Amino acid sequence: MPNGQDVVTSGADLERAVATLARTLGLQVRTQVRVARRLWGAERRIDLVLTHGPSGRSLGIECKFQGTGGSAEEKIPATIQDIAAWPIPGIVVFEGSGFSDNMRAYLHSTGKAVAYEDLNGWLALFFGLPDGISSRAEPV
Numbered sequence: 746m747p748n749g750q751d752v753v754t755s756g757a758d759l760e761r762a763v764a765t766l767a768r769t770l771g772l773q774v775r776t777q778v779r780v781a782r783r784l785w786g787a788e789r790r791i792d793l794v795l796t797h798g799p800s801g802r803s804l805g806i807e808c809k810f811q812g813t814g815g816s817a818e819e820k821i822p823a824t825i826q827d828i829a830a831w832p833i834p835g836i837v838v839f840e841g842s843g844f845s846d847n848m849r850a851y852l853h854s855t856g857k858a859v860a861y862e863d864l865n866g867w868l869a870l871f872f873g874l875p876d877g878i879s880s881r882a883e884p885v
């Protein structure tokens with residue numbers, strides 16, 4: 746993966762990889778954070794909540810992996826809507842070759858989704874971190 750990120754082969758791998766990246770950036774990580782209930786009464790949980798200690802700024806992340814075509818991408822629009830009900834800003838981090846080109850285009854168009862390969866830079870910008878983790882050469 747770019748920027749030295751881990752290879753991801755499942756949803757659990759993606760959650761672990763995102764948590765590892767966040768910790769490497771100096772962010773605090775909480776998992777499966779309960780944030781009230783959905784309309785039908787089910788508990789609403791956020792996969793990961795990242796917090797920047799000095800600023801107190803937080804970000805919720807839902808991790809979605811799809812290695813082959815299937816039902817995961819059918820749940821994405823509901824997930825994007827669910828994020829709007831969170832008490833903090835949130836995004837979907839997605840990975841896997843099973844997402845169709847149309848779904849990838851949809852995810853990028855929402856402004857609420859980031860491909861895993863782009864997450865390092867996105868988090869650095871969101872939290873105001875110097876450079877994030879980079880495997881690139883020094884700027885000229």
